[in-house]
Amino acid sequence: MANTKTSMASKHAREESMWGYIMVAPTIIGLIVLNLYPFLNTLVLSFSKTKPFGLYELRGIQNYVKMFQSPEFWRANWNTIYFCILTVPIGIFLALAVAVMLNAKIKGRTAFRAIFFLPMVVAPAAVAMVWKWMFNTEYGIINTLLAHKVNWVTDPNVIMITCAIIAIWSAIGYDAVLLLAGLQNISKSYYEAASLDGATKWQQFRMITLPMVSPTLFVVLIMRLMSSIKVYDLIYMMVEESNPALTSAQSLMYLFYRESFVTGNRGFGSAVVIWTVALIGLVTVVQFWGQKKWVNYEV
């Protein structure tokens, strides 16, 4: 009797888990076909000498040796890090400022929220095209307003700053909306208590807002840093092949694109991608380790 009962139960459990598998199958299959399989392929290619039409020969670590010896590669690393330094701190600071302002009781708050979020809705290519016109040395509105000829797009020392300005502008609304959600979760009672105790606005921000919003801030930081390391489309649109500032603007992903699809050297390109994945992994691990020091999960 007891025996049949357990077998019934286990049969039931089996059926249950079977259904579970079927339910998650579309996602899992999608992940395997669209993410895992290409990733493994890239890994294999990074150890191969590639030829046209998908042919390749395994060659060991040759691509990596070549990559580490290439000054272009190190330059691309620096360019990418420089881009992150320019965009991430300023971008997140501004996003937080915007979020705090949008959280305050001001007139037309919803309209402002929509306006700040707009850049996120526009296609990155269109964004880059418009900014490119505005930054044009000869006819651009920015140089006209400055009454000064700055080579925004072609000066090797300026191009990254130009790209950073556009990147920050594009991302600010999205980050602000995420942070705003975080801000709205903070209970009003903290602020009431603080003001009763005579805390200034700044003290309230530092002692209440910042710690309470830190989990959201952490998520935003991770996402922003990842997408900054992977920056490609913006630079591709801004910097054409004939631009003398090309080497100063070439990010890791742009280097990967040029090697893989322009030069046709997919092996080398794959090695650059694997390196970038490792870099992102490392940065993320460091962040998760560092979060213990500043992120507050207690409500």
Place this chain on the structure above:
Amino acid sequence: MKALKKAAVITLSASLAMGLTACSSGGTSRDGKTHLTFQIWDVAQRDGMQKICDAYTAKNPDVVIEVQVTSWSEYWTKLEAAAISNQMPDIFWMHTNEILKYADYGKLADLTELYDDESKTYYADHFSETSLGNIQGSNGRYYGVPKDKDTVCLVYNKEMFDAAGVAYPDENWTWDDLIEASQKVYDATGKYGYMAYGDDQLGYWNFVYQKGGCILTEDKERGGFDQPATIDAMKFYIGLQDYDWCPDQNYFAETSPGTAFFSEQGSMFLEGNWNLLAEMNNYPDMIGKWDVAVLPKCPDPVSGDGRATISNGLCYSTSATGKNLEIVKDVLKFFGSEEGQRIQGESGAAIPAYEGLEQTWVKVFEQFDYVLDVQKCVDMFDYAVQSVNNADRPVWKTQVTDALLKIYSDTYTIDEGLKVIQEAINTAGDDD
């Protein structure tokens, strides 16, 4: 319960299978006709190509040809992916930049014997040596039917020349005249003179061959950037940006010479003849203000007579493993026939590769109030040089561009830069 589960599994697997097979295409379809696809990259030539297809299908009603346009930037990525999965379009344009790669890897059908039933010497009888050079694989076999041929010409602004009191460029013009006229135009109007930017086919290649130098040696194995003639021509060409009347490379990175020319900022630039018709259509306000001349010649060539222009040409190709190869071959045969080439010329798409039909293209320009002297583009075929190419071009092309930009931005001296370029070309084919 069991039935339900079964149904779920079947639905799931069926939907997956459908996803996998949705991309494959059929040759002969329900209407009993053979459907062919024809892939091109230039939207301006779509109508011309459609007319050729219509002429063919009028005679062969059991064939339907669909012209598809993919932009140049996506064309090669797409075609390579199609080649890997054996799904290439039935007919497609092939470019000299890429033909060696496709031909040498066996992706293109060998069309050397296409016209053997008509004449064993059909190709040689009707197409120039340059055209035939553009359809050959590394083994010398033909992997395409010549489509068109082009030259690079000098485009100039008549109004600015008049304002400066300079005679229009003619076939006696030399590099010295180019500089002199540029200076005079600049002094008189404040507009730029000849706009020398860092382009190969529409720039320094022409000057190098005029000087008697070369980009690749005769056997295409090595670069020519260690030859004095090439070095001199490069120094001359790059040095043009030092004059006040020529914008620098920073300017060109944001404003192409064509844009500058048609917004009346500069008086001269090198243009490919294939863009002229579109420019007539796109800038109606400029009609009558500009014209076309042959390229100025080198006054002191190391060899040759100082004249040269780069000539390239496309061809029609098909996959080596196509399902409808026999029918496609018949279509290609028509594309390369006098009739097919004449339709192309008359549509204004491009100068037909077929010798003797050049005038069909020239006549297209008679539709405008001001008739451009496009005959000059045709005249230059007498001394045209085949566009530079070898199998490793995709590898060295980007390296050469990078090095050239470093010369322009003074990271390299010209001598250092040219050494880097020479090295890049020589080592591009090394199997490491």
